Amino acid sequence: MVKSVSDDDARLFADALSLHQRGELREADAGYAKVLALNPRHVEALHHRGIVAITLGSLDAAVDLIGRAIVLDGSIPECHYHIGIAFGALRRFDEALKHNRRAIELRPGYAAAYMNLANALKAQQRPTEALANYRSALALQPRSCESHYNIANLVAEMGRHDEAAGHYRLALGLNPDHAPTHNNLGTALKALGQREDAIRHFERAATLDPALIEAAVNAGDALRDVGRPAEAIRWYRHAIGRHPNALVAHQGLAAALKVEGDVSGAAFHQEQAQRLKREFRGACIAQARALFGGDLGGALTLLKRANDTAEDAETRALLFGCLADQRSLPYAHAYGAELARALIEPWGDPRDILNVSIAVLRRDPTVSRCVPCTTGAIDIADLAEIARNRLFLALLVSEPLSWIDGDGLLRAMRATLLDFAMQAMPGTSEDGDLLALHCALARQCFLNDYVLSSDAAERQKAVSLRDRLAAAAATGAAMSAWWIAAIGSYMPLHALPAETLDRLLATPWPDPVAPLLALQITEPRHQARIGESIPSLTAVEDRTSRLVQQQYEQSPYPRWRAIRAMTAPVPFGSYLRSRFPLANVDPGDAGSMLDYLIAGCGTGRHVAAVAQTFSGLRLTAIDLSRTSLGYAKTMTDAMGLSGIAYGQADILKIGSIGRSFDVIDSCGVLHHMAEPWAGWCALLSVLRPHGCMRVALYSALGGSPVTAAQRLIGERGYGRDDDDMRRARLDILALPDGHPAKAVAHMVDFYSLSECRDLLFHVQEHKYGLPEIAGFLAEHDLEMIGFEVEATALQRYGQTFPADAGKTDLANWHSLEQQDPDLFKSMYQFWVRRRPTRGQPPG
Template identity: 35%
Template sequence: MKTAGRNDPCPCLSGKKHKHCCLAGGGGAPAPQADALHRMGLWALEAGDAATALDHLTRATLARPRFPEAHYHLGLLHMQQGLLDQAAVHYRQAIAIAPGFLQAHANLGVVFNRQGQPLRALDCFLQALSIHEAVEVKIGVAECLQRLPLQTSQRHLRPVLARAIAEAWRRPEELARAASALILCEPHLQGAIAQEGPMAVQALAPWCEDRLLLALLESATVCDVVLERCLTRARAALLAEALAPVAPEEGLWALRGALARQCFINEYAWVRSGPETGQLAQLQARINATLDTGGLPQAHELLALASYRPLHTLAHADALSARPWPEALRAVMRQQIDGVREEERLRERLPRLTAIGENTSCRVRRQYEENPYPRWTRPSLFPAPLSLDDRLRGQVPQARFQPLGERRSIDILVAGCGTGRHSTETANHYRGAQVLAIDLSARSLAYAMRQARALGLARIEYAQADLLQLGAIERRFDLIESVGVLHHLAEPEAGWRALLPLLRPGGLMLVGLYSELARAPVVAARRFIAERGFPATADGIRDARAALMACDGPEALQRLTTFGDFFGLSACRDLLFHEQEHRTTLPDIQALLRRLGLDFVGLHVEPTVRQRFRARFPDEGAAHDLGLWHRYETEHPETFVGMYQFWVQKRA
């Protein structure tokens, strides 16, 4: 949250005068002495002089007890120092005086989030949202929804969760599990879950009124085994309907379109039965025959087909796309034909920065040419961009690093950008960011370029390159981000050594590496797959997923479905069939940083993890001790289930 400064007439998030601003909420005009003390406190706060700021702001509240802005800035000061309980006291006092003080509500939510209390944080953010729908408030709501174990008693949150997914207040896939939990509570799905065998099309009518279900299907991969099975049966029912000699059921257009878009997002990862395979062949033959004779298939036939294979594979796809269609089908064609064609055009113009060398790079490139990863539909909302120093302090409280200071521009390298989600977020997070994003895979880069064009992002330069060959370029960077890349090299340390010369003295790196402990379910699944001989093909991945979901085996295999990547085809290949994967431990990382001469800045972890770690190891400086973090992870092996993400700094 930004600081309300001398030129900010209202300390609300928009920075404008509103009827809901703090001064309209009962604070009144402060006495001259209190006003002067408050101004001096703000100057000290902005100068980083915490002791002076505390003195002036405290005296301002004594001079005028009903002074909400002074209490707010005391809360901000305590929050910056990690004194969250004291911060909460002052934010509450500001709200008690000025109930419409938007930023006090929002920052109180931030405090509760950092304390690992997402339910209390959500109450604060929802109150703030009712005052003003600021971007930072929407992001706060979404972060709380992601962390909450939602249950039937919280059905009242469905509308706001549906909005958060549809409008991407946070990455939609990060809200998918919360959505699934609430969707499965609904009576119209409870019956479908219990049902065995074919599903009647008429039973699907209530699904079309479920805005949360439709938002999830259109925006993110469904990451729940029970809901996936339920939707798979619904897809089969709509396929059978498309072949039936009767008029299609009215009122199901939204569901037909949403299912087709979902299946394209997950790249047709859902299993299909033998009868479905035969029906699909019949439908494909019927559509092809109609097109070959100059006719037009019916819209519901095309939507049924699009739920099993992408429409761009049809011989007459481009001609079809140019015709007028119902909006449900038009949206699917934009996704499955127009978007694919744009990526093909962009791929032809893709610049190549280096040669692609070394055997592992070639095999990894082939994997991502066949299966670009990750598939994403839209970027999340972006808060106001920050300086690199400020963003690092926000991600890693009490981070230990030499500040880079304010700069008009910051040169950033994203080494291994994949399909561009990470580079898109990076370009928006940092003030003055100029981003070079590279990857091995031309197809992944084309996907990234299409998304960047749609967003109007001109600050990202995409190029095909092998990070091991980057020594040939003369550019240097203030920040290098390589998250989820180095562990796919034959020798990860060689990747580090290739990147470090590109980093300016004093520059920072954000790195993500797989945890040996957290990936135990993945290792068990890879062994299971190897023993049964599932190939890394679309059919092989579908069969492996079906076998794993049906497996009543070791706990490690049962925990596999907690990985969101299990539920999409390219994502599952990245998770379980990767050409090259290394895992590591925190002591190994510590030894590596010593060899490379890098300073450890801090781990980026969830607030709840940080709070539990602090309770376990309360000594000052414990958060910077990787040995203690290793002990913590040994006690809680799921801590870094995504990967270790940590910051390091090159010595000046």
């Protein structure tokens, strides 16, 4: 009798499964492969080979194998469960959630799938949902030691140590010899102040599992805390004996030996700890660098370990760079604390991590429940919960919150807190997180130039509260911190009467109020004084120049707090040669100081970036607006960026200052002049023969969303005053997705009144195409050095026009932009230089 293929399938699969059950994984994998060679659609062979791959750590292969099984038959709950395990191990938690939920749909009593689902939710920093699913697993299997253990670990992380201790004890009742449970119970008991019991469980854990050096170190730490260093030394030595490179054990032993008077022994182990710190940090960084191009999640994990071990500027910069990469989005939820610090301190330019920070914020259960906010108010209990989110507070005080749903959330928060403040009397509790949130919101409103809309009734409440505060200040009556935060959320505090400001500054307040008063009173006063001291280099006589000047005197653009370069400054020539290697350009003699002009410096954000990026510069920064110049000098002085010469000047008259420059930098300025080409010519008149120039101009092709929004604003008859701009913003936010103008709501500039004015309501604006720019360059004997554009655009250019290795042909770039109007993100930014004369070396 001839055997069928299905008979062979069954025999081979049974053999492979037997090998699998005996733990002979390589042989089992080969057996499953034989089955699949005969029958590539054998679902269980695909599934079980995927399980083997998980066990062997081949997670991508597991996803492929089990994924193919699910395509063939999606009704098997175990397939969804196991692929969920693989996705979780790969930190692809959204996919892990999807498959574990499907496993539970197919088998409602699947306790292991509930457990795996909870693990993924916990990894996504969603503790409330994770806890609910751990409890579901426990309800299905009440005697599950693992469920009690996982619940205990989670509630301990939530600070509920008494509840954690109860579950650890229940877990030990089911498995008395589980060393990690003893260790974690000891940690919970230590947090509860029950130190002797904690020591007993730490020692029991270390005895049950001598390799669990964490337990030995914990025992040593706890014994040292209660004044028993001699006993602590025994456990530290135990840990080092098992793991000679145990950093924390060397640290603890050094401290205990010092208490015992063994100075030389303490010094030896402290030196060992420092050596291990350096080695561990270096190894983590090296491994992380190797993973940057591929496994960004793994790189982040390693960099966090390096930063936690020995934090310095390098570890912060590397972490920031990874978090600023959009590929970090699937992993960033685990780095909320680092993101908050990176925004506030800062570790780089906060705008580079706004998107990823907002994505993490949206995962917060209370925040996600409150957006989109359609009622115009938020329950005060929800606000109290949101107030405990450190990342949200960091976002509020660092940059305008550029998030479509955030606009409504902030309006509702402000209205709710205004009503709360209206009811608050002097003496109302001013401690706690809610006041910190209210003060942070007021700082946000100042940073975004009070861009948020409000109705007449709401504004009248704010005015009446302002009057109440002024009256109390004038009569010496008590005032409430809640009033200050509420008023500062609707209008700048520095606009209050002088006697009110003096009383506010002289009154002691809770901690969150001080930075609010500094931002809205002290700093504007200082900036005004500094602005008046800035020298006037030229007259400002041109009509358009005066209009633009007036706009920026009223609305300095943009408001910012701080930025920090992630790398050490480099010579400017080195930057150009690195960025444009084929251009053969150097604007000055090697090693010499370069005179660098920033023409149109605004509030100094770009000045700060240039000063931190390039070395060897004598910086001059000019602007039409004294208000902007005062802001710029105040900010760069505060950052320690000294030696910058600020001056008030009109670009049209720059030739009258009697100076010339090696480098001229004019980004986003010329297109706001009545005759941009005349402004460009004026700047060229002070550019030295070997000099170069950076220019940024609006693109006629790339600004289509802005053009559509400006057209809508014109059709609806909005003017340029603040209230009209706020109403226009609401109209744009209310547009359906897909409307040509709605895209501006995804631009950072849309979320600050001064930046929105610059984006959509500017008094003077021109847009250009690359052919026009090419004509200007030819007429004035200039040549392209290159565009500052995203790497993807450069790669596309190179693939399309391989003959132009320097990537400087504007006709080619124009062709690409016609195919993709978003190529330059609505603005051309490029470097040019004078064309070398015959026989003259370039640069």
